[in-house]
Amino acid sequence: MRINYYGFRAIYLHEMDRFRRTLLQSLISPVLSTSLYFIVFGSVIGNYVQNIDGISYGSYIVPGLIMLTLLTQSISNTSFGIFFPKFNGSLYEILAAPISTFEMVLAFVGAGATKTLIIGAVILATSNFFVEVSILHPLLMVFLLVLVAFTFALFGFLIGLLSSNFEQMSIIPTLVITPMVFLGGSLYSLDMLPPFWQMVTYFNPVVYLINGLRFSFYGASDFNIWISIASMIFFLVLCISVVAYVLKKGYTIKS
Amino acid sequence: MSEDLISINNLSKTYKNGLKALNNVSLNIKKGEILAMLGPNGAGKTTLISIICGIVTPSSGKVNVDGFDIINDYRQTRSKIGLVPQELTLENFETVFNNVSFTRGLYGKAPDPKYIESVLKKLSLWDKKDNILRQLSGGMKRRVLIAKALSHKPSILFLDEPTAGVDVELRKDMWKSVEALRESGVTIILTTHYIEEAEAIADRVAVINNGEIIVVDQKKDLLNKMGRKKLRIDLHEKTDTIPESLSKYDLELSGNKLSLTYSYDTQKQRTGITNLLQDIRDQGLKLKDLKTEESTLEKIFVTLVKENNEN
Ligand SMILES: Nc1ncnc2c1ncn2[C@@H]1O[C@H](COP(=O)(O)OP(=O)(O)OP(=O)(O)O)[C@@H](O)[C@H]1O
Ligand SMILES: [Mg+2]
Numbered sequence: 001m002r003i004n005y006y007g008f009r010a011i012y013l014h015e016m017d018r019f020r021r022t023l024l025q026s027l028i029s030p031v032l033s034t035s036l037y038f039i040v041f042g043s044v045i046g047n048y049v050q051n052i053d054g055i056s057y058g059s060y061i062v063p064g065l066i067m068l069t070l071l072t073q074s075i076s077n078t079s080f081g082i083f084f085p086k087f088n089g090s091l092y093e094i095l096a097a098p099i100s101t102f103e104m105v106l107a108f109v110g111a112g113a114t115k116t117l118i119i120g121a122v123i124l125a126t127s128n129f130f131v132e133v134s135i136l137h138p139l140l141m142v143f144l145l146v147l148v149a150f151t152f153a154l155f156g157f158l159i160g161l162l163s164s165n166f167e168q169m170s171i172i173p174t175l176v177i178t179p180m181v182f183l184g185g186s187l188y189s190l191d192m193l194p195p196f197w198q199m200v201t202y203f204n205p206v207v208y209l210i211n212g213l214r215f216s217f218y219g220a221s222d223f224n225i226w227i228s229i230a231s232m233i234f235f236l237v238l239c240i241s242v243v244a245y246v247l248k249k250g251y252t253i254k255s
Numbered sequence: 256m257s258e259d260l261i262s263i264n265n266l267s268k269t270y271k272n273g274l275k276a277l278n279n280v281s282l283n284i285k286k287g288e289i290l291a292m293l294g295p296n297g298a299g300k301t302t303l304i305s306i307i308c309g310i311v312t313p314s315s316g317k318v319n320v321d322g323f324d325i326i327n328d329y330r331q332t333r334s335k336i337g338l339v340p341q342e343l344t345l346e347n348f349e350t351v352f353n354n355v356s357f358t359r360g361l362y363g364k365a366p367d368p369k370y371i372e373s374v375l376k377k378l379s380l381w382d383k384k385d386n387i388l389r390q391l392s393g394g395m396k397r398r399v400l401i402a403k404a405l406s407h408k409p410s411i412l413f414l415d416e417p418t419a420g421v422d423v424e425l426r427k428d429m430w431k432s433v434e435a436l437r438e439s440g441v442t443i444i445l446t447t448h449y450i451e452e453a454e455a456i457a458d459r460v461a462v463i464n465n466g467e468i469i470v471v472d473q474k475k476d477l478l479n480k481m482g483r484k485k486l487r488i489d490l491h492e493k494t495d496t497i498p499e500s501l502s503k504y505d506l507e508l509s510g511n512k513l514s515l516t517y518s519y520d521t522q523k524q525r526t527g528i529t530n531l532l533q534d535i536r537d538q539g540l541k542l543k544d545l546k547t548e549e550s551t552l553e554k555i556f557v558t559l560v561k562e563n564n565e566n
Contacts, residue, residue, distance in 0.1 A: 004330070010360025014349075021348060089344030093403065096308040097361035098333040255270055255311050 007099040008107045015081050015111030026115065027122055030069045034123050037065055038130040041187060052189045053220040058131035062124075063213040064186025067206070069123050070116055070145065071181060074152040075173050078112030079160035083169060086160070095254060101247050105157060112153035113146070120145055134218065140225075141216035147232050148209055154239040161246060180206040190222045205231055260286040260411065260442050261307065266316030268302055268466075276302040278466040280316070284444060289437055291457035291474075292446045293556050299466040300446040301341055304413045308338045320411065334362055337409030341416045341446075343396045345388045351375070352384040355402045362407035374402050377432065379425075393420045401429075405436075412436065414445035418452060430456050450556055462556060464563045477555060485548045486517040486528065491541040498538045504531050 019026055042058035049057040085091035094104060127133055135141055163169045184206035190198050201207050212228025215221035221228070261284040268277040276299045284290055292300045305311040307318055309329055318325045320332035346354060355371050375381045378398045383391065388399065397420060404412060414433070418426045426449075433456055437443055447453055453460055454474065461471040470477065493512040504527065507516040515535075519526045535542065 004363040006360045006363050006365060010357050013360075014357050017349075017353070085346070088346065089342055090346050092310050092340055092344060093338075093358055093361060095310045096333060096336070096338050097358075098330040098363055099361060100330075 004097075004099045004103055007097055008103045011094070011099075011104060011107035012111045015108060016114065018081070019077075019111070019115045027119060030073060030119050030123055031126050034065050034069065034126055035130070037061070038127065042131055052192075053218070055218050055220060056131070059133060059218070060189075060214075061187050062127045062131065062133055063217050064181070064184075064210045065127070066120055066123050066145075067148070067184075067210045067213055068178075068181045068186055070120050070148050071152050071177050071206070071209075072173055073119050074112055074116040074149050075156035075159060075177060077115045078109055078153040078156035079163070079169055081108050081112055082157055082160035083163060101244075105154075105243060105247070109150060109153040109157055112156060113149040116149040116153065117145060120149070135216065136219045137216040141213065144209075144213050144216055144229075144232070147229075147236065148213075151232060151236040151239060154236070154243060158239060158243050158246065161243070177206075180204055181210075184210050185222065186210050205235060208232070258285050259283040260321055261444075262319045263303075263307070264317045264319075266303070266306065266318060267314050268299075268306060268311065269314045276466050277306075277313075280463075280466070280468055282461060282468055282471060284442065286442055287437065287440060288458045289433065289443045289445070289456055290459045290461060291453035292444065292461045292463055293448075293450065293453055294446075294463035295560060298463040300463055301415055302466075303463070304338070304415055304444070304446070308336055308413060309333055330363075334407070335410050337404035337407065337412045339397075339400045339404045339412070339414045339417050341419070343393060343400070345396055345399065347389040348387055350385050350387060351380060351391070351399055351402075354388060354399065355406050358403040359406035362409075364407045370408075371402075371406060374405050378402050379428075394422060394425065397421055398425075410440065411442045412444070414443065416446055416448065418447065418449065426452070462559050464560050467563075469563045470559055483518050483520055486519065486531075487546040487548065488515045488517065488535065488542060489544040489546070490514060491543045494540060498540075500538060501531075501534055504534075 038058065041061060046057035051057070052060045082091075085094065124133070159169065159172055183201065184204050185201065190201055190207070193201065208223060208228040208231040211221040211223050212225055212232070215225045215228070261282075263280055263282045263284075266277055266280045267275070269275045280299075280303065292303070294300050302311060306313045307320070307325060309325065309332075321335060323331040325332045349357070352371065352375070355375065356366060356368070359371065360366065372381065372384075375384055378401060380395065380398055380402060383395060388396065391399065397417065401414075401417060404414075417433075418429055421429065430452070433443055433445070445452075445457075457474050459471060460474050460477055462469050490513055494508070495512060497506050497508055497515070501515075504517055508514075509516070517528075517531055519528065532542075
C-alpha cells in the first residue's frame with residue numbers, strides 16, 4: 001500500500017457527511033447574513049454612494065462578501081473537523097491507521113474546502129438575486145476561490161490542531177479574521193480612505209485577496225492581480241510549512 | 256525467532272510531564288497466541304499498546320511487527336493491527352454502521368457492507384446498525400469499538416480491557432468470540448483487571464508493574480510454579496490450640512476453632528500430607544471433612560505485585 005486511497009476517502013466522506021447532516025445550519029447562516037448585508041449596505045446605503053470604478057455599490061461589495069464568507073467558513077469548517085475528534089478522543093483511530101499525515105491533512109482540508117466552495121457558490125447565487133453580478137474572468141475567479149478555500153481550510157486545521165478548548169477556537173476568527181476582512185476593503189475602495197489609513201491597509205493581507213477576487217469579477221482592482229496571487233500563494237506555503245512542522249513534532253495530538 | 260510475530264526490544268517511554276511509564280520493556284509475542292497483560296492501574300499497559308499501534312511515540316527502543324518496524328514501515332504494521340481502546344471514545348452523531356465502515360476505510364480496505372454486516376451480527380449489534388452512537392449504552396459502545404477493530408480483518412488484535420462494563424453473559428460470549436478469532440489465526444493481546452478472564456482464555460500471562468514486566472509465562476506454568484494449594488481439615492470437635500506435635504506443619508486454626516488449614520507447594524516431591532494426617536490421628540483429633548483449594552491467578556498476581564513493590 002503506497003497510497004491509502006480508501007483511508008483518504010473515508011475521512012473526506014466522513015467530513016462531508018457531517019456537513020450533510022447539518023446542511024441547513026451550514027447554509028442558512030451565511031445566506032442570511034449576506035442577504036442582510038445586501039439589504040442594509042447594498043440597497044439602503046448604496047443609494048447614497050456613487051458608483052465605484054464605474055460599478056454600482058451593491059455589485060461592488062459582492063466579492064468582498066464572498067471573501068468574508070469564504071474565510072470564516074473554511075476556517076471554522078476545518079478547525080471543527082479536526083477539533084471534534086481530538087476533543088472526544090476518536091482521533092486515536094486516525095493516528096493508529098495506516099494513513100500518512102499528508103493524506104490525513106489533505107482529506108480534512110479537502111473536505112473543509114469543498115464545503116466552503118459549496119457555500120461560496122450559494123452566496124454567489126444569492127447575490128445575483130439582489131444585485132447585478134458580472135464575472136469577467138470566470139476561470140481566474142474559480143482559481144482564486146479554490147486557492148483561498150484551501151489556504152484558509154489549512155489555516156483552520158492549524159487552529160483546530162493547536163486549540164485546546166472552544167474559546168481558543170473562536171478567538172482567531174473573531175479577533176483577527178473578521179476585522180481584517182472588514183478593514184480589507186470589502187465594503188469600500190481604498191481610494192476612499194485618508195492616505196495614512198491607506199498605508200496601514202497595505203499591511204493587511206486580506207486586502208490583496210479581496211482585490212484579486214474583485215478583479216476577476218469586474219476587472220477593477222486597487223493592485224496588480226499578480227500581487228494578489230503571489231500573496232495568496234505565500235500564505236498557502238506558510239500554512240503548509242507550519243502545519244507540517246507542528247504535526248512532525250506530534251504537538252497536541254500525539255504524546 | 257521466526258514464530259515471534261511481535262518483538263518489543265528495550266522499549267521505554269517517558270511522557271512530556273516527565274513521567275516514566277515504560278522502563279526498558281522487552282517482550283516477544285508469538286503468532287496465534289492469546290497473551291493477557293495484567294497489572295495494577297497505571298502500570299503502563301495502555302502505554303505499551305498505544306506505542307505498538309502508533310498512537311504514542313516511544314522514547315527509546317524498537318518494536319517489530321511481522322518483521323516490519325512500527326515507525327519506518329508503519330503502513331505495513333498498522334494495517335495488520337486492530338485496536339479496541341480502553342476508553343469509550345466514539346463520535347456522537349454517526350450511525351453504528353457508518354462508523355464501523357469508516358474504520359474499515361481508514362485501514363485502506365474497499366467498502367464491504369456484507370462483511371460489516373457479519374461482524375455486527377456476531378456482536379449482537381445488527382439491530383442497532385442505524386442507531387446514533389450517542390444513543391447506545393456503555394456495553395453496546397464497547398461492542399461497537401470491537402466491531403470497528405475487526406472491520407478490516409486484522410491479524411493482530413489488541414483488546415484494552417474489552418469486557419469492562421460488559422454484562423456477565425455477554426462477557427462469556429466474548430470469550431468464545433476471542434477463542435474463535437484465535438482459531439481463525441488472529442493473535443490476541445488483551446489487558447484485563449478480571450483475572451478470571453485471563454485464566455479463562457489466555458495462553459500466556461505477562462504481569463506489568465511500574466512500567467516493567469515482572470513476569471511472563473505460560474498460564475499453566477505460572478499456576479504450577481506459583482501455585483500453592485491449601486488443605487482444609489474440618490474437625491468434629493473444637494480444639495483450642497494447635498497441639499505441640501503439629502507445630503512443624505505451620506497450620507492455621509480457624510476462628511470457630513473447628514478447622515485447620517495447611518498450605519503446601521504442589522511442585523514439591525513430598526507435600527507432607529500423609530504425615531500430617533497421620534499425626535493428626537495420633538493426636539486423637541477426629542476428621543469430619545477435607546477440602547483442597549488451588550490458588551488462582553488473582554492470588555498469584557497480588558503476591559507478585561506486592562513483592563515487586565517491596566523491592
Ligand atoms: N498522555 C499522558 N501524559 C502523561 N502521562 C500519562 C499519559 N498517559 C498515561 N500516563 C501515565 O503513564 C502511566 C501509565 O499509564 P497507562 O495508561 O499505560 O496505565 P495502565 O496500565 O493502562 O493503567 P489502567 O489499568 O488504569 O488502564 C500512568 O502513571 C499514567 O498516569
Ligand atoms: Mg490502561
